[in-house]
Amino acid sequence: MPDVIINGPDGRIEARYHHARVAAAPTALVLHPHPQQGGTMHNKVVYALYQCFVRRGFSTLRFNFRGVGRSQGSFDRGEGELSDAAAALDWMQTYNPNAGSCWVAGFSFGAWIGMQLLMRRPEIESFISVAPPANLYDFTFLAPCPSSGLILQGDQDSVVPVEAVQKLVTKLSHQRDIKIDFRKIPRRRPSFRRPSGRPRNSRRRLYRQSRRRHQQTTDLVPGPRHPLSKCTLNRRRGHAPGRCLRARGWSTAARPGRRSALPAV
Numbered sequence: 257m258p259d260v261i262i263n264g265p266d267g268r269i270e271a272r273y274h275h276a277r278v279a280a281a282p283t284a285l286v287l288h289p290h291p292q293q294g295g296t297m298h299n300k301v302v303y304a305l306y307q308c309f310v311r312r313g314f315s316t317l318r319f320n321f322r323g324v325g326r327s328q329g330s331f332d333r334g335e336g337e338l339s340d341a342a343a344a345l346d347w348m349q350t351y352n353p354n355a356g357s358c359w360v361a362g363f364s365f366g367a368w369i370g371m372q373l374l375m376r377r378p379e380i381e382s383f384i385s386v387a388p389p390a391n392l393y394d395f396t397f398l399a400p401c402p403s404s405g406l407i408l409q410g411d412q413d414s415v416v417p418v419e420a421v422q423k424l425v426t427k428l429s430h431q432r433d434i435k436i437d438f439r440k441i442p443r444r445r446p447s448f449r450r451p452s453g454r455p456r457n458s459r460r461r462l463y464r465q466s467r468r469r470h471q472q473t474t475d476l477v478p479g480p481r482h483p484l485s486k487c488t489l490n491r492r493r494g495h496a497p498g499r500c501l502r503a504r505g506w507s508t509a510a511r512p513g514r515r516s517a518l519p520a521v
Contacts, residue, residue, distance in 0.1 A: 258272070262344055264327070264344075265336070265343055266322050267322070267328025267329050269322070270319060270326040273316070275315050276313050280356050281352070281355065282313070282314050283316070283352050284314040285317050286306050286309070287302075287341060287362035288318070288362075288365075290365035291321050291322075291337070297319055297324075297325070301363045301386055305384065314359070315348065319340070319344050321336075321337045322340055334369065338373060342373060342376070345360075357381040360373055360384075362383075362388075364387050365389065367388040370383055374402060374403060375397055380403060382403050384408070385405065386407075387409055387415075388407060390416065390420040390421050390423065395424055406436075407424075407425055409439075409441065411441065
């Protein structure tokens with residue numbers, strides 16, 4: 257996942273790019289949520305979409321809109337962001353001139369920009385829109401919609417109601433030769449605030465894995481075990497603190513003229 261810098265219409269654009277090993281692999285462009293509401297290319301859903309395309313053999317690009325991260329410029333109410341997306345697509349096509357197909361995916365504000373890009377670039381074959389803000393932005397430009405695609409929406413989203421997205425899906429589905437796969441995510445709203453994409457207990461899980469690997473190493477290699485492991489067990493068993501110090505090899509005897517390292521028990 258190398259870092260790349262793209263020459264955009266308002267300066268440099270910070271991006272992450274994965275190049276597929278297969279010749280003539282399809283390409284995918286992933287767009288992040290609203291820049292003024294914390295949206296970046298490190299957003300949880302953006303990262304999940306990016307990895308989904310990568311696992312399926314796509315040459316995939318995600319980037320920061322102008323004014324986000326190391327991308328130059330400032331927020332331009334959608335017009336400049338659309339120009340950034342077009343510049344990113346041009347850059348990706350330069351490195352993939354024989355790509356079999358092209359997809360665009362976006363989350364929230366990025367879905368709105370992606371649909372506009374879909375109307376302007378006939379080489380885009382299909383799209384994925386996650387929580388398109390049909391109640392906040394105008395989608396009437398999709399007349400007619402040039403491609404079929406997938407729309408995902410949480411049924412408990414407090415920002416974008418399901419009814420607004422359902423109305424958009426019904427409007428697009430009535431168009432000729434257009435098929436919209438609309439899927440509701442039950443009992444969940446797409447509040448993707450964790451940029452790393454890891455679950456909440458990731459630190460605890462990583463700690464347990466590291467302890468397990470250390471335990472396996474100490475079982476194979478002769479010698480004393482890690483001193484903190486026995487100390488931790490003693491504390492959990494309610495033993496005196498002297499056992500912890502002795503487990504570390506410290507002396508608990510008081511030296512002449514000095515107080516003991518341990519309180520009297």
